[in-house]
Amino acid sequence: MKFETRLIHGSHSIDPATGALSIPVYQTSTFAQKSVDHFGKYDYARSGNPTREALEEAIAALENGTHAFAFGSGMAAISSTLLLFQPGDHLVVCEDVYGGAFRVLTKLFSRWGLTVTFVDATSLDAIAGAIRPETKGIYLESPSNPLLKITDLAGAAELARSKGLITLVDNTFMTPYLQRPLDLGCDIVIHSGTKFLNGHSDVVCGFSVTKDRELAKRIGFIQNGFGAILGPQDCWLTLRGLKTLKVRLEESQSSAIRIANWLAAQPQVKKVHYPGLAEHPGFAVHNRQSSGPGAVLSFELESFELTKRLLEGVELAAFAVSLGGVESILSYPAKMSHAAMPPEERAARGISDTLVRFSVGLEAPEDLISDLGRFIAA
Template sequence: MSIITQLIHSIPVDPQTGAIAVPIYQTSTFVQDAPGVNKGYDYARSNNPTRETAEKIIAGLEGGAGASAFASGLAAIDAVIKLLKSGDEIIAVDDIYGGAFRLFDKVYKKFGITVNYVDTTDVSTIFHAITPATRLIWLETPTNPTLKISDIEAVAKLAKAHNILLCVDNTFASPILQQPLELGADLVVHSATKYLGGHSDLIAGVVISKTEQLAQEIKFYQNASGAVLSPFDSFLLIRGIETLPLRIRVHNDNAQRLAEFLEQHPLVDKVYYPGLKSHPGHELAKRQSKGFGGIISFTLKEDTTAAATTFVTSTKYFKLAESLGGIKSLVAHPAAMTHKSIPDEKRRAAGVSDSLIRLSVGLEETGDLLEDLRQAFDKLAVQQAAHAATASAASN
């Protein structure tokens, strides 16, 4: 059975009414037959039929024992870190999502949980960073925003040999392209706001666990902390997932064409996209994923914030906005937007330069997106020529 057919038919028909769409159980509480005797639900924070259905669908997609849905991707990350205690250490990818860095550095650091940021594309670097206090390895692959690729299977073997949990942020790839649990990871997180939801109309996060024990621990923290996904957003998430395989196919095709165009453009310095043979993780990405995703990052030859700002404010179809993974194309300047919470020195060391631009390639016609990039580059070229002429006149 294909994954598309499997996904569509994993969404249940309502047994009570026959509704082919999952109902929205917009209720805070449930009537009990007797004290402590209920139909599987007592209070909507603890469980809700709509959210439960979304969790089961996503657990099935990732091949996990269970999933827990949260009110945001950061709430999902927060639940994973709650598995640790004071004195524990995390080894994390150096090119990390800014929100995760802020959570690690500004919240959990003061509780005695420390993070060592390393280049996880080199497994030996992870090995040398392990200490007796290391309890968790945190991977993003591809990373946000420079799209580094880490060997999930190799890191999983290393983690298992040292009795360390491995969590993979699978947001950029989605379960359609990459299956971290099958490659040995213990936990997978998603900002379901992105590709799982797919329409830029909800905020959500999910943690998928490989074992029933981990699933129950995460479920406990979901209930104890209370950052649960609402019934209506659970419904939106299910609706978005229904078309996930079809959307990912177009995201991939469009991004490949645009990355090839960018690689040849004279104003572009470097393109980060795993689908390009020039990408250092290209062969690894081919082995562990079924596609290269819809995110492209690139730097300009003029490595300045001003040049990047000109470009990102000149596009028409690529809307300047935070987030990614929706049907509409988006453009972002990570240094000033998604990664502004990371100190400049650390940000630049991880490859997030002043001119780095991130594209979330949507479902528009490829030709229209290519033309949009061309006209934005034309505007940048005109501005650069004007600045050069002004500088030349001033020197004379």
């Protein structure tokens, strides 16, 4: 079946007990057992819940993985997956990683001896040069957040395999509809499901996906032991949102392409970061490993004053944290997604005080351009 068909008719599309076209919300904390010697499939909802299981199986299938694990937030998915590593281990991480991942790596995991080297992951040589004897993994985003830099995922995975390392990829921006890192040789895919997978700005959730049986066993143990699970109501809402992923992302992506080209023509816009533009340095690599540029872009304006007026004055795009909803969202990385990153670290990565991230929603692109044009039209 094609991807859009699998979104609707994948695993658990019909409730086997009643024939309902919507999987029930099993709003329970525990399950009655009939035997002291042989417990049923479910015993306590932290360890397993039928609604969560349905969602996990759906996400795994879409990523061409075998196991997915649903967590209470994207950061819970990231942090729980990072518990695969132990004190003394070292990770190579893309330098303009999401600010929450930067924070947890440098402020929490550093406390118990997990060390990190941040590199320009657009260069496989830079990744290779940062590998040490104690290195255990490579953590990547492609496109990265917020500068949408592109990493050669197949090349990075091949490098990692040659060194016996685990490759982890945050695939939030692309979703499995546009990019499937497991197919490119990567070991683990992470999502903030809050974004495009749910797509309606009403759930906070995260996922970790793999097709490696041993890694799945370890992540499953962490999910149960650490306990940062996703509740059944939020699982049901995400299952609902997932069904329209293809049509939502196609429409938003089409608008994003149009808006990116318009922005690139405005003299008050210094630079547009979007892999759908031919001048993007990662254009060829991205086209090779993905089937579209996605619905998120960022751009730099000529002054902080203009940036402030735009963010505070737009009417159709919400000035807010997050992305991937049906509504357009303008974010300010310096004080939102990357506020946890010290100013000098942001500056070194090119995350300036005039950088704006734009998650394009389902509004008419003409209306969005008109709204932006009140501030930055040529």
